[in-house]
Amino acid sequence: MIENPFYTDAVHQDFELISIGRLELEDGGVIPDLTLAVRTWGTLNEAKDNTILIPTWYSGTHQIWADAYVGEGHALDPSRYFIVCVNQIGNGLSTSPHNTTDESISMSRFPQVRIGDDVVAQEILLREHFGVETLALVVGGSMGAQQTYEWAVRFPHMVQRAAPIAGTAKNTPHDFLFTETLNEQIWSDPGWNGGEYTSNTEVVDGLRRHAHLWATMGFSTEFWKQEKWAALGFDSKEAFLEGFLEPYFTAMDPNDLLAMAWKWQRGDVSRHTDGDLAAALGRITAKMFVMPISEDMFFPVRDCAAEQALVPGSELRVIEDVHGHLGLFAVDPGFVPQVDAALAELLDTRVSR
Amino acid sequence: MIENPFYTDAVHQDFELISIGRLELEDGGVIPDLTLAVRTWGTLNEAKDNTILIPTWYSGTHQIWADAYVGEGHALDPSRYFIVCVNQIGNGLSTSPHNTTDESISMSRFPQVRIGDDVVAQEILLREHFGVETLALVVGGSMGAQQTYEWAVRFPHMVQRAAPIAGTAKNTPHDFLFTETLNEQIWSDPGWNGGEYTSNTEVVDGLRRHAHLWATMGFSTEFWKQEKWAALGFDSKEAFLEGFLEPYFTAMDPNDLLAMAWKWQRGDVSRHTDGDLAAALGRITAKMFVMPISEDMFFPVRDCAAEQALVPGSELRVIEDVHGHLGLFAVDPGFVPQVDAALAELLDTRVSR
Numbered sequence: 001m002i003e004n005p006f007y008t009d010a011v012h013q014d015f016e017l018i019s020i021g022r023l024e025l026e027d028g029g030v031i032p033d034l035t036l037a038v039r040t041w042g043t044l045n046e047a048k049d050n051t052i053l054i055p056t057w058y059s060g061t062h063q064i065w066a067d068a069y070v071g072e073g074h075a076l077d078p079s080r081y082f083i084v085c086v087n088q089i090g091n092g093l094s095t096s097p098h099n100t101t102d103e104s105i106s107m108s109r110f111p112q113v114r115i116g117d118d119v120v121a122q123e124i125l126l127r128e129h130f131g132v133e134t135l136a137l138v139v140g141g142s143m144g145a146q147q148t149y150e151w152a153v154r155f156p157h158m159v160q161r162a163a164p165i166a167g168t169a170k171n172t173p174h175d176f177l178f179t180e181t182l183n184e185q186i187w188s189d190p191g192w193n194g195g196e197y198t199s200n201t202e203v204v205d206g207l208r209r210h211a212h213l214w215a216t217m218g219f220s221t222e223f224w225k226q227e228k229w230a231a232l233g234f235d236s237k238e239a240f241l242e243g244f245l246e247p248y249f250t251a252m253d254p255n256d257l258l259a260m261a262w263k264w265q266r267g268d269v270s271r272h273t274d275g276d277l278a279a280a281l282g283r284i285t286a287k288m289f290v291m292p293i294s295e296d297m298f299f300p301v302r303d304c305a306a307e308q309a310l311v312p313g314s315e316l317r318v319i320e321d322v323h324g325h326l327g328l329f330a331v332d333p334g335f336v337p338q339v340d341a342a343l344a345e346l347l348d349t350r351v352s353r
Numbered sequence: 354m355i356e357n358p359f360y361t362d363a364v365h366q367d368f369e370l371i372s373i374g375r376l377e378l379e380d381g382g383v384i385p386d387l388t389l390a391v392r393t394w395g396t397l398n399e400a401k402d403n404t405i406l407i408p409t410w411y412s413g414t415h416q417i418w419a420d421a422y423v424g425e426g427h428a429l430d431p432s433r434y435f436i437v438c439v440n441q442i443g444n445g446l447s448t449s450p451h452n453t454t455d456e457s458i459s460m461s462r463f464p465q466v467r468i469g470d471d472v473v474a475q476e477i478l479l480r481e482h483f484g485v486e487t488l489a490l491v492v493g494g495s496m497g498a499q500q501t502y503e504w505a506v507r508f509p510h511m512v513q514r515a516a517p518i519a520g521t522a523k524n525t526p527h528d529f530l531f532t533e534t535l536n537e538q539i540w541s542d543p544g545w546n547g548g549e550y551t552s553n554t555e556v557v558d559g560l561r562r563h564a565h566l567w568a569t570m571g572f573s574t575e576f577w578k579q580e581k582w583a584a585l586g587f588d589s590k591e592a593f594l595e596g597f598l599e600p601y602f603t604a605m606d607p608n609d610l611l612a613m614a615w616k617w618q619r620g621d622v623s624r625h626t627d628g629d630l631a632a633a634l635g636r637i638t639a640k641m642f643v644m645p646i647s648e649d650m651f652f653p654v655r656d657c658a659a660e661q662a663l664v665p666g667s668e669l670r671v672i673e674d675v676h677g678h679l680g681l682f683a684v685d686p687g688f689v690p691q692v693d694a695a696l697a698e699l700l701d702t703r704v705s706r
Contacts, residue, residue, distance in 0.1 A: 173577040173590050178569045184562050188541060209537050216531045216570065221653055224526040237526050297650065300574055 001101050004200055006251040007092040012063045015039045015093065020124045029111025032102055036125055037062070037093035039085045041070055042078035044130065049160075051132045052076060054085040055118065055140040055147035057167075057328065058260045059252060061087050068330035075343035081136065086122050088143065089113045090259030097195070097255035108195030110259055115143070115267040119150045123158070137347060138286075139163040141328045142299070143260065146171070146267035149307075152284045153269040159286040160351045163343060166293045166325055169307050170268045170277050178217055178298050179265045185210040186254045195255050203254045210257070211249040215241060220295035220324030228323060232331060281310035288314040289346045291339070295324040317342045354454050357553055359604040360445040365416045368392045368446065373477045382464025385455055389478055390415070390446035392438045394423055395431035397483065402513075404485045405429060407438040408471065408493040408500035410520075410681065411613045412605060414440050421683035428696035434489065439475050441496065442466045443612030450548070450608035461548030463612055468496070468620040472503045476511070487511060490700060491639075494518040494681045495652070496613065499620035502660075505637045506622040512639040513704045516696060519646045519678055522660050523621045523630050531570055531651050532618045538563040539607045548608050556607045563610070564602040568594055573648035573677030581676060585684060634663035641667040642699045644692070648677040670695045 005011070015037045023034040039062035044051060054065055054076075062085035070076040076083055087093040090113055097110035105111060126132040138159055140148045145167020152162045153169070168175070186192050189206030197203055223229075229240035249257075273279040288311050292304035301318055308316045319338045321327035330336050358364070368390045376387040392415035397404060407418055407429075415438035423429040429436055440446040443466055450463035458464060479485040491512055493501045498520020505515045506522070521528070539545050542559030550556055576582075582593035602610075626632040641664050645657035654671055661669045672691045674680035683689050 172574060173580075174569060174572075174574040177565065177577065177590065177594075181562070181565050181569060184565065188558065188562060190543070205541065209534070209541060212530065212534050212537065213566075216527060216534060216651075219527075221525060221527040221651065221656065224530065225656065227526075237530065241530075298569075298574065303574065303578070 001106060002098045002199060002253065004092070004098060004253055007099060007253070012061050012093060013066070015062055015087070018125060018129055020121055020128065023117065023121055025111055025117045026114045027112040029113075031089070031095055031105060031111065034089065034121055035095045036121060037087040038125065039066060041083040042081050044082040044132065048132060049134045049136060050081050051126070051130070051135050052081045052083045052137045052139065053122065053126065053135050053151070054083065055122065055138070055144045056085065056088045056091055057140065057142035057144045058264055059249065059257065060142075060144070061091055061093055064329065068336055069339065074336070075340045075347060076139075084126065084130065086125060088118050088147070088260065089121065090256055090263065092253055092256045096253065097259055098200075098253040107255055110255060113259060113263055115146045115150050115263055116154065116271070118147055118263070119154055122147075123155060133158060135159050137161040137163065137343070139165065139343060140167070141165040142167045142325065143264050143267070146264065149269050150267070152286045152288065153272055153280050156283055156285045161346050161349065162284070162286040162288045163291055163346055164288070165291040165319070165339065166296055166299050166328055168267070168299060168303055169281060170270055171265060172303055175298055176265045179261045182210050182213055183258055183261050185213065186258060192254055195258075197254070200251075200253050204250050207250040207252065207254060208246050211245040212241065214249065214326065215245055217297050218324060218326040220297055220322055222295055222322040223324055226322060228332070277307070278310045281307060282312060284311050284314070287346065287349050287351050289317045289342050290314055291317045291319055291342060293325060293327045294318050294320045295322050295327075297324055299325060354459060355451045355552060355606065357445070357451060357606055360452060360606070365414050365446060366419070368415060368440070371478060371482055373474055373481065376470065376474055378464055378470050379467045380465040382466075384442070384448055384458060384464065387442070387474055388448045389474060390440040391478065392419060394436040395434050397435040397485065401485060402487045402489060403434050404479070404483070404488050405434045405436045405490045405492065406475065406479070406488050406504070407436065408475065408491070408497040409438065409441045409444055410493065410495035410497045411617055412602065412610065413497070414444055414446055417682065421689055422692065427689070428693045428700060429492075437479065437483065439478060441471050441500070441613065441616075442474065443609055443616065445606055445609045449606065450612055451553075451606040460608055463608060466612060466616055468499045468503050468616055469507065469624070471500055471616070472507055475500075476508060488513060490514040490516065490696070492516040492518065492696060493520070495520045495678065496617050496620070499524070499617065502622050503620070505639045505641065506625055506633050509636055509638045514699050514702065515637070515639040515641045516644055516699055517641070518644040518672070518692065519649055519652050519681055521620070521652060521656055522634060523623055524618060525656055528651055529618045532614045535563050535566055536611055536614050538566065539611060545607055548611075550607070553604075553606050557603050560603040560605065560607060561599050564598040565594065567602065567679065568598055570650050571677060571679040573650055573675055575648055575675040576677055579675060581685070630660070631663045634660060635665060637664050637667075640699065640702050640704050642670045642695050643667055644670045644672055644695055646676075646678060646680045647671050647673045648675050648680075650677050652678060
């Protein structure tokens, strides 16, 4: 276990740690006592049908949802919905390589976790801890979108509506390779030491390079050309790197990022259907809005639209944002209103079961 | 000086080494005896107006032009034109960090060279060595496009036609950052040793990571999705990386790549006009076809079209290719025919001076 101030209440507020016990993983490993970090808003109604589930993205936690997406005036409104944001396994708040006290799975010994393992764990959490067996909506961005698709395919009877934002049901080969270049920045830092460093600060060079890759693929060419960083209070692109992306990623734990990356690279709902993506997506009964971001460099609209075409009754709702994939940070004032409009419409859609 | 088998006749055929003497550089450095590696085809006519100049791209040499673009049946036809391909300074064949015997500029002591320095050197070469003062066409891809723009702005009276392919007149901030991530792969390899390695093989890990970044930005998302590598004889994306991109870049010299990258990052014709890009491009009198590649991830059509709109009388000719930027390798059978068609039309365009 490593102390890391990023993964504390000072940065991440108002979450509970809930144990769901032993989880056997798809790839053969075991997490003997899985603790999920959970943030909730609002109250479960008597009919137990007003729950919205939010799974988190790579490097993300519940905090960005608290800061930008959830609240009165948003579609994700705690006065109407019981909103549950579950931090993904390995994200540094839920059980992760750096924070587990179980030596059998700490650091370099952390087992391989898949998107499906997260969804199985979330289902146990919702049913056993909250008594929830129906989801009014599952919504997530990026790796959260992967989990959203997995929910809709794996537990179709539970999911009434679903909104995968800026992510895919089956990870693309380009994304696999991009993610691998992120990993290589960490692996190539001598301080990483095969995953057995004593502080994330020993891997700061690798984490900084990792941040720089996000600069060129996470934001769009047009973000940089239009100098959108200026609106965020920076006076040069270099200052933006040093003041925004570098501190964001260098604060994190390298093994946690690697655990999430392994999962991201292998997200694929067609594992349920012997590789037949159309068959997997054809299982979906949720009303689905597929919501790519217009300038996303690595989850391009084209890839998302191709999957959307395979989901019965689904609709494509493109979010316009020159920020690209990291538009998910909700830094453009136009971003969240688009998300809200789509989610409000989706939530108002009657579903018959 | 370092021996590197990649930069020899075994790999690069039929070039001459031509000294143009001392070159004082824009940024204050000096190359005491600049040798340019030059490949020519065809014969200069009596009017001395049938010369086509080809500057080279990052990591590239004259060889790709010999292999894919120049020859009978192509627009770049040696039976009609005197074609001169000049390897850029620092590319490993012309004077470069790894190959100079001048200790004052070898390896980490190599001076900073700009696109303008290359163009000045090429003008001296053409005039003094070949007696050429008029160019029927300047054509180049990527960094060759940067040099093409520089030619058209710096020496407008000499350039009758110009075709920048997959490149820009002013490097974009996104491209600067992307190039920096390429550099970081080299800098972060302990074997690089501040530029004072004794063999490029000591930097093979960094060069391999560098190759992987080209995989995700040099090719397009669609290249990977459509598994275009299969048509090149590979049976997986991993085999393609190991058999194509990795050997290509790991054969090269790290300092040479860094010298070219520094130049690429700072290419900007508006240096002639106090930063006014419209004024610089407004100087161009050459008939210009601006030729971006449809799926280019880092020289997107949008960026090229914006510059084209500033060049008097120019035309935009988009090359359709899902390979993206590295379509320049001419691996898609549809690529060179599109280049040929555009260049043939351009060469047939009457120009009045």
